[in-house]
Amino acid sequence: MTKKSTLTINHFVALVTLEQFEESPKFVKNLADEIVKKMNLHVVDTVSHQFKPQGSTFVYILSESHLIIHTWPEFGKIHIDIETCSDHKNSDFKKTLNEAFSKYSVGSIEIKNPNFNLD
């Protein structure tokens, strides 16, 4: 796994509320790909699952750790969980989400950072 001199696990967890939500597998994959590109992350493997009657989970294993997106269309909610061992800042994550959702009507974006030091 990619290791930088900071030895910190930077963990970014967000709950995004959209005023209108039209879920599709393409919507979730496009969102994941946009986040990966904007944050300069590197995908090594993936898995996803579509729940019934609604809701989905999309996972990228990254060389930096992971990106997971869960959706709850019934609540208009998207949960985004990114963990990296590289030196991303919370401001990078906020900027990425603001840009990724700029074409949607966003109710709120809440962010938490359960970081740990590795050394």
Added chain:
Amino acid sequence: MTKKSTLTINHFVALVTLEQFEESPKFVKNLADEIVKKMNLHVVDTVSHQFKPQGSTFVYILSESHLIIHTWPEFGKIHIDIETCSDHKNSDFKKTLNEAFSKYSVGSIEIKNPNFNLD
């Protein structure tokens, strides 16, 4: 995705430090399976990746959300990330980890809870 009346995303994140660490794909899968069993979680899909020269990521998509384990053998660290929409308590998670690591020499177990309300 499983939805309960509490409408809370219970998120448990732990960094476990072991005094001796002997990594193998079997070690990580057995740990994941033990946590799933003890916390009565339900696996719907999986993906994993072995990094070189060392370190691994193991993912279970759950009907309740996800379980991800990252290992950094070079630091003796295991990072465990469980998200559930069912009504697990932090005490369940602590008890599960204490039992799962009871046969190892544990340096420390740190836990954080970046929970969100869905409604």
